[in-house]
Amino acid sequence: MTALALVLVLAAALAHSSWNLLSKQAGGGASFVWLYCTISAVLYAPVALAARLYRPRHFGWLELTFVLGSALLHVGYFVLLQRGYRAGDLSLIYPLARGTGAITATLGAIVLFGERPSWLALLGAFAVGASILLFARSSKVGRSPQGLFYGTLTGLLIAAYTLWDKHAVTTLLISPVVMEWGTTVGLVILLAPTAAASTREVRREWSAHRKHAMGIGILCPLAYILVLTALAFSPVSSIAPAREVSILIGAAMGTHMLAEGQPYRRLMAATLMVLGVIALALG
Secondary structure, eight states: OOHHHHHHHHHHHHHHHHHHHHHHHHOOOHHHHHHHHHHHHHHHHHHHHHHHHHSOOOOOHHHHHHHHHHHHHHHHHHHHHHHHHHHSOHHHHHHHHHHHHHHHHHHHHHHHHOOOOOHHHHHHHHHHHHHHHHHHTSHHHHHOHHHHHHHHHHHHHHHHHHHHHHHHHHTSOOOHHHHHHHHHHHHHHHHHHHHHHTHHHHHHHHHHHHHHHHHHHHHHHHHHHHHHHHHTSSOHHHHHHHGGGHHHHHHHIIIIISOOSOHHHHHHHHHHHHHHHHHHHHO
């Protein structure tokens, strides 16, 4: 991994963990997801237009299919993530989702893209798996199996859209900014029927959590644009694990800023997970 890719990934990790903190605090459902996606689509439209004009590339039906496919995967990801945050703590759901996603994306890159991680990377994958077991042994997970379910399922969707979008920005050469903005617009369209059927809930979310929605609307696309940019010139098996340094940030935010329980167990598990993803990235 190059120094530039590492800087992009670390900046993305900080932005990503910050918007997840806002998402946990808001605790909304599909209507809240539609709200902050709409904000993102409006705010980043000029950026996407500038990227398109600066580096024009062919954009046909195949490219559009990949953008729409990414939108479908992200709908599942965002909705399941919000449900997970309703069922469990930030310091639990966030590491489970990110760690599961990192391992699955790495395995997928080996199978689909022919990437060959070293033994150090495989040792890192083992460490991530062990850290997930530490999280799973938390007493809160035992009382709330939904948290474990949603965290793991969200991680599988993270892996799916990471591999899907990797192909889009490297093989199809779709601009990372255009890819992210197109995906966000697709999310707005796909969730529009839900928002239209619950306009009262949308108004309530805007009244109660407009600052959270604005923050997520800015930080969420920014985090993923940085990741997609790094993916455009780096292997998935390095980027997907390395970006999960956000796990430690998210766990620290949950245990200290939200006063969630078992801070030492969760921070220990998060630290093991971060060491694992570092080994994956170096390998």
